Amino acid sequence: MNPRHRALWLILCLTACSGGHAPSAESARAAPADAVPVEVQRVAPGAVREELTAVGSLRADESVVVRPEIAGRIVRIGFTEGQAVARGQLLFELDDAVQRAEVDQARANLQLAQRSFDRAGELYGRQLLSQSDRDQAAASRDQAAATLALAQARLDKTRIVAPFAGIAGIRLVSPGDYVAAGQDLVNLESMQSLKVDFRVDESALPRIAAGQKIEVEVDAYPRRRFEGEVYAIDPRIADATRSLALRARLPNPGGELRPGQFARIRLAVAQRQDAVVVPEQAIFPRGDRLFVYVVESGSARLREVRVGQRSPGQAEIVEGLAVGETLVVTGLQRLGDGTPVKDN
Template identity: 40%
Template sequence: MASKAIYSVVAVVGIAAASGAAWWYQRQPAKPVAQGTGAAAPAAAGAARLPAVEVARVELMTLADEAQAVGSLRSRQSVVLRPEVSGRVTQLNFRDGDRVRRGQLLVQLDDQLPLAQVQQAQAELSIAEANHKRNQELVAQNFISRRSVDESAANLQVAQAKLALARATAARLRITAPFDGIAGIRNTSVGDYLKDGTDIVNIEDIDAMYVDFRLPERLQGKLRKGQSALVDLDALPGQRFTAVVQAIDPLVDANGRSVGVRGCIDNRRLLLRPGMFARVTAVFGEREQARVIPEEAVVPQAGRQFVIKLVDGPDRDTKIAQRVPVKVGIRRPGRVEIVEGLEAGDVVVTAGQQRVQKDGMPVRVLDLGRSGAAAPQAGAAPDGGGPSPNGAAMGGAPSGAAAGATAAAALPERLAAPARAGGPNPCGATTAQAAERARGGNSAR
């Protein structure tokens, strides 16, 4: 019992001593600050208690209104040659991969019998012509009746028809190229007996290539003939091609709710091949001097978009927060366009919005202008043919006046590349002409 009492007394004395020491420490006067910092210390201590936020400035850059899709390349003209009648191959007048001309004889089937029929029909025609001429002379002298002349005329027409039929039968054994193109790999050889409809060889016209792709139905109002699209191919990394929109499918696919689009690519250098997988960036227009901020600065609330804008405060390190409603436009990875609500150079909060509890609240800036000068370069349109940093799909389309301005905007100069080979453009119009049409209002259908 005595030991327990001693422990209790020691505990009470220890608690009392600690409480007294704490009271004495709190009552001690503050130590004098170093010379020259006496007025700044209270201000610094007050600023340290303000909520800290990270900010960025509203920047100006060029944004292209575009959408991404995937598609496939196909020849401007493509055909698989097949015989209309059965026969044995006697001639193959081409080699695999050769360029062929329209009307060039490629495959000759055995035509001995049809040629004999042609000669027979020619002989019958000669007899019919002679008989008819003789009857015309005799009827003029009233030696025969008019009926005999009519019969000879009919016989002449029958002979002419027989000759035409024999020639047509013989012509079906001659397989010619229907257009200029490049022959594929043949599936037959001389001496083969082919049945009608057997595949012989494919002919591809690839001086111009079609790229077929589909876009969401919400973009159909922006699509116009003559617009340009940028095409990247996994098979040719680092190279970019320009396609001119030539056709828009009037039918919307009910399954995918998408619109089919066909563009034409000048392929006179023969770098592209049918069947290639293509990544297509359809360009509807370009907006210069677009106001852009980091996307994390936008705070959605009750179906509206807000940002927290900072204005100058009582001192250099303090800013006043103001919540501003904005209207967003084109979205890019990490960035969003502000159509209304902000001006170039405004400062907005990008991190720490939850610490700003009301408008007019002073805050402390941690890193002003953290985006630096590299941000405009990251979002600007490229000048050359390399991959576009804006190559991601559109996060959202501008609405209202922004959509109208986008549709009427000029196409970027990077699309106005000259033709890569001499002669007329196989797509029917140069890319520069397509860009010029877009600058004129982008309204041609």
């Protein structure tokens, strides 16, 4: 057999041994070597905190605008603006010359009335004075005592003191100013702890209670969360908004937070320790539904899921996925239902 015939015979033999067919493209795709590399993660239970979000504002624990109860001229200011003051510390003192004179006059009248009452008592005991005259002397004494108490009260009102410890604001008057009764002098804020006022929808009523924890974020400290606790719930739902007012207390020992700041609030209403929690990147939408890929027998299987609570980078799956299943985390854009996959 010449060399050309021998080569042809070898080719025919090889074709017959292989069944006469070359490997198809479909079988090549099914080979494990052609599986799509992905990152997978086994679904494990995790803790999930159910939260309500709201916006509100910070309020001082105690806040007051200091005003005089009587008119007068300011002769002394006893605090420094923007600084801490103690309870009972003098803030403003008004000219008290007239009030002191009234107290002296009332005290002298009381002393005279007391002596008259004492003499009336002696005469009554000797039966030289009638009961009505003795009663008149007693009434005069009591009236003089009341007049003295009134004069002393007016004198006390010339000294305006702090009703509680706090931080004094910017004063609106100066020494020598004549102020009217009820005129604004300065604001005083207690800031060791703050109040947080916010509202939630009436539908949340069954899930809220005093003692629940909150987290507060403010624009001044964008990377920080301040923790507080709900202590009061308004018994009435607002007619206009159908919302419920809540008030929480927020510790503020460093004085970083200030009354009037805008606050974003997260209210924890429930916590589950055995929830199904997955990376948020493993979930993708199709229309108005959400899906994940689950690895079954080496292939990616499309699975519809229902998402519950979300947190940064994670999401709770409340339906469609069970603990222990293998979830595709990355490479989703190259997959379809039934695509062979391998862990990268």
